[in-house]
Amino acid sequence: MMGSGDIITPIVMGFLLGGLYALIALGLSMVFGVMKLINLAHGDFVILGSYGAYALTSFLGMDPIVSLVVCIPVMFALGFGVQKYLMGRAFGISVEAPLIIAFGIALVIQNTNQILWTPLSRGITTSYSLKSFQIGDLQFPLAYLLDFLAGIIVMVALREFLARTYLGKAITAASQDKRAAQLMGINTNRIHGYAFAIAMVSAAVAGVFLGMTFPFTPTSGISFLAIAFGTVIIGGLGSMVGTFIGGIILGMVQTLGGYFFGPATQMLILYLIVLVILTIRPQGLFGR
């Protein structure tokens, strides 16, 4: 996967990869912003999206990006249901209940994927996912460029949605002050459901592009949860631009780590960076 010799290649690839990581982190950041919950199962929802797209592409011959037409509504409904019937109830129980329930959901998704798709590593392949594009003399995989574009498109769309629609404004209001929002006549329970559902939609989109970029297994969810968490930590919670920059930093850490220490260590370096950032700046590089 790594280009050899030239250091420009990993830098550009890491930069482009940042779009994908920001995309993965968006859903996590959104659920945290609105519900003050870090969804431990987020990585597994992303992988669920990857498997959904994988199924539609390999069995129905759909284009993976077109398959989102099916995946998005399914994930939206799933997200709404999970929030309404599982997560929403967990908050009233105890502090650690949402965490334990999310952990349980993560394992259910992992093992369902394992039963349906076996533990083998899968990837979404299309006519264009293996193509490359050129900048100067250097070749880059097209999938990385698509990751970056998808990241920007989803981010802008989400931003516009939150700023311009009634539902978006209601979500923002509920995240800023739940009680005040309730007093203004906003049904915060339903808003939480929508917020979780939208986070799952972003997970579905992230899953498709992840599947085109990397091979994935049923247990990949944890590494992408760590990436999303790291991205959010670096960028500071709630800041979209920060999330994007966080994604780019982590993307570069991964590709440069692979470049200098070999591809096998790139995830390890990523984990270490997350732990180091937690040590020196737990509020995030851009956090207040």
Next chain:
Amino acid sequence: MRFKIPRLRIGFIPVMVTLILLALFPFIGVPRSWLLYVFLFSIYLAMANMWNLLAGYSGLTSLCQPAFLGLAGYTMTIGTWVGVPWWVGLIGGGVVAALFAILISIPVFRLSGIYFAIGTLVVPEALRIVFYLWKPVGGAMHGAGAGYMIKGTADVSMGQIYLLALLMGIGSIFLMRFLLRSNLGLGLAAIRDNERAAGSCGVNVFKLKLVTFIIAAVITGWAGAVFYLYQGYIEPSATFNVKWTMTLLLATVIGGMRTEEGPILGTMVVVFLYFLLARYAGYSFLIQGIILVGIMLLSPQGIVGVLRRNRSYRSLVQFIDTR
């Protein structure tokens, strides 16, 4: 106080009889499968008790328990490769786990609640990669990754391993009783009720949490090392695996978090499930995940929460309780 003493003795008798009976199991020729049940029960119980101590009593929802048990297991295993007796390696494994707990407390103790959980979740993942890449001893004997057989334990019988496990399991129950009634336990209770108020009353919040974390690391490490002593080999992917965390969480949550008897009952259920679901290997963790979510939603206090509403259970506990 005087009339409490006879009740203490009578209540203690069934407990002691059970313990002695369990300890005699290897010598009275019970089926090997029974030994295995009690062995697994004891190992899981020691670990579940420690997770309960962390998550239930100290507010540290640690998801890095596999790191402790794996490091201790590796310390013992690698020790046997360089000529250290297994029991020295086992004890040393607890020390390594404790040192590692201190090391990772630097980043993760800055986090609280769910941040702490995710910070700790990353740790076993990182260790797994380390042990995939790093081959401490043995050269190029078995290809890549640190998968090892434990050497020089041929003279250790199943009975001895069983007794060691039983010691860990039962010991952890008494350790919990002792800890929760000590100053440490009182401090933890104060922190749990109101961390800020406890801090301003002179409770050293950071120190208490760190001490709890280290104790849990040592006991989890020892229990893990005993498990690998039984298993006879160790390799990274099953060792630093989230499934360990799942088992400990399930045992604690089914029984009842933040209760002393919870992990005991929960571990029985988990061991029962383990053997019941062994035939459906692929579905086992799926079903366990569903049970975990279900229990948490329907009865957050687990079995103990349901039982405590029952009067005869309360009097039974009072009968056994030696306080």
